[in-house]
Amino acid sequence: MLELKNVHKVYRVGAFGGGRKRAVRDVSLTVEPGEVVSLIGESGSGKSTLGKMVLGLFRPTEGQILFEGTDITTIKGHAARKEYYRHVQGVFQDPFSSFNPIFKADRVFEMIRSTYYPGVSDADWKDRVLDALGTVRLDPDNVLNKYPHQLSGGQLQRVLIARALLLDIKLLVADEIISMLDASTRIDVLNLLSDLKERGLGILFVTHDLSLGNYVSDKSVILRKGAIAEMGPTARVFENPLHPYSRHLLSCVPQLHRTWAEVDAELAANPPEDVELPVAPDEESAPLVEVEEGHFVGINQG
Ligand SMILES: Nc1ncnc2c1ncn2[C@@H]1O[C@H](COP(=O)(O)OP(=O)(O)OP(=O)(O)O)[C@@H](O)[C@H]1O
Numbered sequence: 001m002l003e004l005k006n007v008h009k010v011y012r013v014g015a016f017g018g019g020r021k022r023a024v025r026d027v028s029l030t031v032e033p034g035e036v037v038s039l040i041g042e043s044g045s046g047k048s049t050l051g052k053m054v055l056g057l058f059r060p061t062e063g064q065i066l067f068e069g070t071d072i073t074t075i076k077g078h079a080a081r082k083e084y085y086r087h088v089q090g091v092f093q094d095p096f097s098s099f100n101p102i103f104k105a106d107r108v109f110e111m112i113r114s115t116y117y118p119g120v121s122d123a124d125w126k127d128r129v130l131d132a133l134g135t136v137r138l139d140p141d142n143v144l145n146k147y148p149h150q151l152s153g154g155q156l157q158r159v160l161i162a163r164a165l166l167l168d169i170k171l172l173v174a175d176e177i178i179s180m181l182d183a184s185t186r187i188d189v190l191n192l193l194s195d196l197k198e199r200g201l202g203i204l205f206v207t208h209d210l211s212l213g214n215y216v217s218d219k220s221v222i223l224r225k226g227a228i229a230e231m232g233p234t235a236r237v238f239e240n241p242l243h244p245y246s247r248h249l250l251s252c253v254p255q256l257h258r259t260w261a262e263v264d265a266e267l268a269a270n271p272p273e274d275v276e277l278p279v280a281p282d283e284e285s286a287p288l289v290e291v292e293e294g295h296f297v298g299i300n301q302g
Pocket of ligand 1: 011013021022023042044045046048049208
């Protein structure tokens with residue numbers, strides 16, 4: 001459904017745009033219907049840039065982003081873009097910033113109606129909204145007619161997902177959507193993503209949190225300095241991380257019931273085996289080697 005082919009992004013930076021910042025290097029990946037793919041990386045690794053390019057907010061400097069076979073960078077004109085957003089929607093970290101505080105939160109549903117379904121009757125539209133709210137497990141009495149400040153971050157995040165569901169959505173880009181939620185709400189939103197996956201939605205789940213990536217995704221893509229360090233079925237990447245960077249990240253994850261000292265001692269006693277990775281030919285390319293079926297490791301890049 002979604003295919004990124006050798007995507008690069010170089011930002012112009014500096015006072016006169018004379019500088020260059022390479023944010024994404026040679027990224028190729030796919031997201032299939034009903035598949036959750038996590039883009040995992042530290043701050044600055046390029047994950048949000050990738051999410052924004054999939055949402056058409058930035059153009060790749062090089063490479064292709066294909067959605068159902070069409071390169072989205074070739075989509076021109078209001079009608080074609082509108083059609084794209086009927087199928088591909090994003091939800092972001094800070095739900096409060098997605099709402100205008102002076103309007104009731106559910107106004108976002110009306111905006112979908114006026115843009116995409118102007119002919120739908122009031123009664124039919126109400127049924128659709130109630131259905132979408134039911135899917136995201138929100139009680140309509142608790143959210144309809146409420147201002148954003150009267151709702152919690154978790155409720156607002158679910159309103160935004162319900163809004164996406166009113167469209168014929170096939171791919172959801174979820175960028176750090178639960179970073180700002182408390183622990184119990186996080187679980188609700190994560191379980192909601194799993195329901196959406198069951199309905200056949202593809203989800204690109206952008207996170208800096210390895211444990212979240214492990215919890216939600218079928219496939220994990222570990223990004224380092226804009227390039228893929230490791231990618232594969234989540235179980236394989238987490239059970240058998242092969243890139244030194246993935247190993248390092250995994251060794252940094254706090255583990256319940258174990259102290260840092262215990263983890264350090266264990267690592268010292270059983271240091272991960274060194275894997276010899278060939279070196280990439282230049283700093284722009286970021287080739288991958290397939291080490292087992294569907295499990296790719298990035299050639300050492302800078
Ligand atoms: N609009 C922009 N103009 C110039 N440089 C940018 C822009 N957006 C991001 N960058 C730079 O590109 C790199 C990747 O940024 P990006 O936001 O994609 O990373 P990230 O992994 O999502 O990090 P974070 O989790 O902190 O948002 C960073 O070095 C960042 O400073």
